[in-house]
Amino acid sequence: MDLRTKFVGLELKSPVIAGSCGLTADLNKIQEMAKHGAGAVILKSVFEEQMNREASQCIDDSYPEETDYIQTYVRAHAIQKYIDLIRAAKAQLDIPIIASINCLHDGEWVSFAGELEKAGADALELNLFVLPTDEFVESAEVERLYFDVVKHVKSVVKLPVIVKISHYFTNLPAFVSKLKAYGADAVTLFNRFYEPDINIEQLSVGAASVLGLPTDIKTTLRWTGILSGKDRQLEISASGGVHGGEAVVKLLLAGATTVQVCSALYQQGTECIGTMCHFLGDWMKSKSFKSIDEFRGKLSYADAGHADRYERAQFMKYFSDKKD
Numbered sequence: 001m002d003l004r005t006k007f008v009g010l011e012l013k014s015p016v017i018a019g020s021c022g023l024t025a026d027l028n029k030i031q032e033m034a035k036h037g038a039g040a041v042i043l044k045s046v047f048e049e050q051m052n053r054e055a056s057q058c059i060d061d062s063y064p065e066e067t068d069y070i071q072t073y074v075r076a077h078a079i080q081k082y083i084d085l086i087r088a089a090k091a092q093l094d095i096p097i098i099a100s101i102n103c104l105h106d107g108e109w110v111s112f113a114g115e116l117e118k119a120g121a122d123a124l125e126l127n128l129f130v131l132p133t134d135e136f137v138e139s140a141e142v143e144r145l146y147f148d149v150v151k152h153v154k155s156v157v158k159l160p161v162i163v164k165i166s167h168y169f170t171n172l173p174a175f176v177s178k179l180k181a182y183g184a185d186a187v188t189l190f191n192r193f194y195e196p197d198i199n200i201e202q203l204s205v206g207a208a209s210v211l212g213l214p215t216d217i218k219t220t221l222r223w224t225g226i227l228s229g230k231d232r233q234l235e236i237s238a239s240g241g242v243h244g245g246e247a248v249v250k251l252l253l254a255g256a257t258t259v260q261v262c263s264a265l266y267q268q269g270t271e272c273i274g275t276m277c278h279f280l281g282d283w284m285k286s287k288s289f290k291s292i293d294e295f296r297g298k299l300s301y302a303d304a305g306h307a308d309r310y311e312r313a314q315f316m317k318y319f320s321d322k323k324d
Contacts, residue, residue: 001281002291005039007258008123008160008185008235010096012039014277015292016248018270019239019260020045020100020125027088029270036274039258040096041089045127046082046112079112086119096122098162103128103149110152113159123160126153129191139170146175147182154183162237164188167219173230186235188260189223212263217241221254225310228255229301243267245279252280255297 003014018024018033018041025044033041082099089097099121101113113124128149132142146163153161163184169175176187197208220240228236238251239260248259264272289295297303301310 001284001289003037003039003277003281005257005292007040007237008162010040010122010160012096012258013037014039014280015252015256015258016273016276016280017042017098017237017258017260018265018273019262020127021262021265023265023270025085027085027092030089031092032270033265033273034093034095036271037277038095038273040098040122041093042098042100042125042260043082043085043089045100045102045125046078079115083115083119086116086121090120098123098125100125100127100164110149110156113153114156117157117159121159123162123185124153124157125162125164125188126150127164127191129166129193143169143175143178147178150179150182150184160185162186162188164191164239166191166193167223172223173227176227176234177231180231180234186237186257187227188237188239189220189227190240192240192262211266212241212243214241214243214247217247217250221250222310224251224256225254225299226301228297229303229307229310232297232302242276244272245276245283248276248280249283252292252296253299255300257296 005012005015007015007017014037016037016039018030018038020042022044023029024033024041030041030043086097086099097120099116099119101116101124103126116124126149128146130142130145132139146165150161150163161184163179163186165176165179165187167190179187192210192212194210195208196205198205217240220238224236224238227234235257236255237258237260238254238256239262241247242251242259242261243264251259261273261276268275284290284292284295287295301307
């Protein structure tokens with residue numbers, strides 16, 4: 001079967017993408033992912049927050065005049081390492097290499113995007129999330145932070161820009177539509193966050209498991225189906241709950257352009273990409289589909305013929321249908 005697809009103008013040999021994670025900072029692992037059939041690789045995000053923290057740890061309060069120098073040095077060192085990774089990956093692989101930046105706000109780091117473009121990155125994924133904790137900040141102000149970042153980045157690069165977002169918005173279709181209007185070439189649904197957990201024995205707050213579960217696909221599937229059904233031109237990279245080939249098929253049927261795998265890379269190894277691609281090919285053959293375009297979005301919000309299944313939020317109708 002022909003698994004090739006296009007995403008933000010890039011030619012991919014399969015719709016299965018290695019999502020941004022610690023493994024995609026390792027050139028050897030990236031080579032394995034490509035060998036197993038990854039259509040593209042999104043490099044581990046450069047975190048603005050992490051660079052700022054590393055710089056602050058090096059600063060001696062006794063010499064405030066050194067602050068700017070240290071911050072500049074730490075940032076430049078982190079950026080150079082990332083540029084070196086892009087160049088090495090591009091020199092050794094024949095699949096698209098997508099850079100990733102995790103940023104907190106619109107600022108000077110945007111110039112970094114231009115350096116990634118010069119290094120040879122094929123696209124840029126902006127991993128954006130603002131956690132609103134100030135009760136005096138209106139939701140429109142929070143959303144404007146995202147729009148400002150996208151506008152600024154698009155003003156300095158010609159690369160395709162993919163915006164990775166969460167589902168925590170009052171009106172997600174309207175928000176995504178505005179992102180597209182401000183220049184986003186695609187969206188990734190959704191970020192995976194650090195989540196807190198509470199230890200009831202030690203009475204302390206710590207971190208919950210960082211790895212996703214197959215059940216995480218439910219939210220991704222709903223919004224992939226709705227957003228792709230509302231805008232057939234919207235390119236979506238679906239992320240969350242992709243642990244096997246069945247999840248890949250489901251998300252493509254819902255309308256995803258590509259599907260990202262991340263936690264499964266840690267749990268199953270990089271060969272899981274090949275397993276997913278084989279499952280997709282076998283399934284296509286069983287349904288007599290010769291290309292992905294023949295079935296992509298076939299069960300989206302617009303085409304499923306039962307949009308209420310995507311809209312339904314309460315269980316009343318589900319249980320009223322049960323006779324036993």
